[in-house]
Amino acid sequence: MTRAGPAPAGPLRERAFHRWLARRLPAVGPLPVGDDAAAVTARHRTLLLSSDVLVEGSHFLPSTAPRRVGAAAVAVNLSDLAAKGGRPLAVLLDLVVPRRSSTAWAGAVVDGAERMAARFGCHVVGGDTKPGRVRTVVGCVLGESSRPDPPPRSGARPGDLLLTTGWVGHGGASRADLDAALDVTPRVREGERLARFAHALIDTSDGIAESTHLLAGASRCRLVLEAERVPLVPSLARPGLSERARWSAAFYGGDYELLAAVPARWAGAALRAAPGGVPVTRVGRVEAGRGAWLEWRSRTVPLPRAGWQPFGDERRRS
Amino acid sequence: MTRAGPAPAGPLRERAFHRWLARRLPAVGPLPVGDDAAAVTARHRTLLLSSDVLVEGSHFLPSTAPRRVGAAAVAVNLSDLAAKGGRPLAVLLDLVVPRRSSTAWAGAVVDGAERMAARFGCHVVGGDTKPGRVRTVVGCVLGESSRPDPPPRSGARPGDLLLTTGWVGHGGASRADLDAALDVTPRVREGERLARFAHALIDTSDGIAESTHLLAGASRCRLVLEAERVPLVPSLARPGLSERARWSAAFYGGDYELLAAVPARWAGAALRAAPGGVPVTRVGRVEAGRGAWLEWRSRTVPLPRAGWQPFGDERRRS
Numbered sequence: 001m002t003r004a005g006p007a008p009a010g011p012l013r014e015r016a017f018h019r020w021l022a023r024r025l026p027a028v029g030p031l032p033v034g035d036d037a038a039a040v041t042a043r044h045r046t047l048l049l050s051s052d053v054l055v056e057g058s059h060f061l062p063s064t065a066p067r068r069v070g071a072a073a074v075a076v077n078l079s080d081l082a083a084k085g086g087r088p089l090a091v092l093l094d095l096v097v098p099r100r101s102s103t104a105w106a107g108a109v110v111d112g113a114e115r116m117a118a119r120f121g122c123h124v125v126g127g128d129t130k131p132g133r134v135r136t137v138v139g140c141v142l143g144e145s146s147r148p149d150p151p152p153r154s155g156a157r158p159g160d161l162l163l164t165t166g167w168v169g170h171g172g173a174s175r176a177d178l179d180a181a182l183d184v185t186p187r188v189r190e191g192e193r194l195a196r197f198a199h200a201l202i203d204t205s206d207g208i209a210e211s212t213h214l215l216a217g218a219s220r221c222r223l224v225l226e227a228e229r230v231p232l233v234p235s236l237a238r239p240g241l242s243e244r245a246r247w248s249a250a251f252y253g254g255d256y257e258l259l260a261a262v263p264a265r266w267a268g269a270a271l272r273a274a275p276g277g278v279p280v281t282r283v284g285r286v287e288a289g290r291g292a293w294l295e296w297r298s299r300t301v302p303l304p305r306a307g308w309q310p311f312g313d314e315r316r317r318s
Numbered sequence: 319m320t321r322a323g324p325a326p327a328g329p330l331r332e333r334a335f336h337r338w339l340a341r342r343l344p345a346v347g348p349l350p351v352g353d354d355a356a357a358v359t360a361r362h363r364t365l366l367l368s369s370d371v372l373v374e375g376s377h378f379l380p381s382t383a384p385r386r387v388g389a390a391a392v393a394v395n396l397s398d399l400a401a402k403g404g405r406p407l408a409v410l411l412d413l414v415v416p417r418r419s420s421t422a423w424a425g426a427v428v429d430g431a432e433r434m435a436a437r438f439g440c441h442v443v444g445g446d447t448k449p450g451r452v453r454t455v456v457g458c459v460l461g462e463s464s465r466p467d468p469p470p471r472s473g474a475r476p477g478d479l480l481l482t483t484g485w486v487g488h489g490g491a492s493r494a495d496l497d498a499a500l501d502v503t504p505r506v507r508e509g510e511r512l513a514r515f516a517h518a519l520i521d522t523s524d525g526i527a528e529s530t531h532l533l534a535g536a537s538r539c540r541l542v543l544e545a546e547r548v549p550l551v552p553s554l555a556r557p558g559l560s561e562r563a564r565w566s567a568a569f570y571g572g573d574y575e576l577l578a579a580v581p582a583r584w585a586g587a588a589l590r591a592a593p594g595g596v597p598v599t600r601v602g603r604v605e606a607g608r609g610a611w612l613e614w615r616s617r618t619v620p621l622p623r624a625g626w627q628p629f630g631d632e633r634r635r636s
Contacts, residue, residue: 008422034444106330136454144360
């Protein structure tokens with residue numbers, strides 16, 4: 001047995017499992033196990049790998065257009081790659097489909113995946129298709145890092161500014177609509193650009209609050225999210241919505257934007273939009289201290305941590 | 319729509335789906351879509367990618383030791399990589415586990431995967447874990463090709479000799495035992511070595527008969543398997559077994575050996591065992607003509623094609 005010992009018994013809790021994985025698996029690349037993407041250094045080049053599983057019933061519905069499922073399976077991985085500043089090279093797509101399932105369904109998944117890949121300069125190059133009771137789609141993206149050391153989650157330093165791409169709250173605003181939540185535009189070009197400046201970089205797939213907590217914890221700094229600076233998606237910016245509804249949708253819905261900690265002296269350059277025209281906005285700051293904080297109407301309070309936890313809320317149960 | 323049109327309607331048939339995929343997906347690397355592994359060329363280096371899905375009930379049982387499942391998820395992909403002469407760089411592992419499933423099960427899968435990866439000089443560097451009703455394990459291996467143009471399935475030429483690594487019939491001999499079929503030793507070092515000589519290379523994961531047919535079809539040559547030369551696993555070589563039982567287990571069980579078409583002038587060098595001591599044996603020859611043939615007791619007959627077809631026998635139904 002290794003120094004990690006066997007994994008803990010009892011129902012799977014995502015964070016506890018990730019802590020065990022980090023002990024069990026050797027750190028072989030420039031990024032720790034559990035970052036948005038895995039990094040592998042081979043002959044002075046850093047390659048990035050990310051994979052993501054979509055299961056029917058949890059991440060898409062029997063009625064969801066299969067092309068949308070395929071596109072999402074690629075997009076969520078491109079977002080992870082973007083969070084490490086990667087340039088995509090290739091996509092693998094694995095499908096589990098019931099034995100009597102139609103070829104048309106699998107074909108449309110591939111079609112959606114290939115269209116999404118092609119938008120970002122790469123292609124579906126392989127994968128596997130197997131029979132099984134529950135439709136499942138696994139996307140895997142290979143990319144190349146623009147830096148030998150991709151920006152980790154642990155790099156934020158006091159004095160850095162927190163920047164986000166695009167608009168926050170897409171996932172929260174469409175929470176009731178599983179299909180809409182699949183419409184992801186990964187910030188690939190923006191990530192490649194931000195990685196030139198960033199001390200730390202992460203995507204906001206579990207919500208900007210969770211990403212702020214993750215950066216704060218990994219970097220052992222105090223991160224302050226300045227609520228009034230956060231650029232909201234139009235549907236959350238409209239008046240009439242309660243403050244509570246607005247902020248809970250904005251901070252705790254899964255988005256696919258990027259959150260970067262950038263040294264103040266480079267913030268000006270980083271804030272200029274990437275060629276695609278997606279804005280980059282200052283949303284907070286990094287200070288000495290610990291934890292994730294929310295500044296709102298001149299008050300600073302601890303930022304509640306209630307991001308999306310697919311295996312349930314482990315803090316209450318464990 | 320692309321020139322491929324939509325995928326055919328009706329239940330999924332693996333070969334028909336693969337034919338559609340080959341039309342739908344652009345050929346971007348030095349290997350065609352559908353080869354054992356996908357190849358991506360990036361800055362003068364050829365990277366290889368392979369992924370494989372194992373579903374509980376089809377590929378392993380609820381009672382199967384999870385460490386064995388993890389090891390197999392890596393080994394089958396290392397075998398695909400070996401079939402293109404690749405050197406493994408990294409492994410991703412994706413898990414689907416029921417919400418109430420124990421962390422110990424997932425941990426043991428990772429443990430088995432990491433041990434198998436480490437045997438071949440690489441490590442599990444990432445992946446994804448999601449809740450779902452049916453336990454599913456997806457392994458993905460990234461490797462580097464020793465040649466800019468990995469040996470394809472289509473490269474066999476008249477005059478080549480057919481060589482196999484190791485012993486044939488492991489899968490057929492253990493067909494009744496799903497667990498035993500998971501015990502795969504990928505021929506990684508042997509593949510890296512054979513790729514230096516081979517015109518064409520493939521693994522025998524669907525049986526040596528199916529691999530012979532695939533090489534013959536892709537290469538548009540006549541491949542003759544010389545039955546009496548085929549090195550059988552000890553359990554099939556023993557007397558008392560009917561000829562029919564012996565050969566059907568030998569030719570149609572999934573093995574994880576390699577089958578190579580090597581020019582006669584290099585066969586001597588290729589036949590010398592790799593450093594690991596696994597033998598390489600001449601099992602046939604390539605001639606002008608078409609199709610896969612079986613030579614047995616001085617007769618040559620068409621080699622029946624009845625490899626493992628997970629979605630059913632499509633020739634009878636379509």
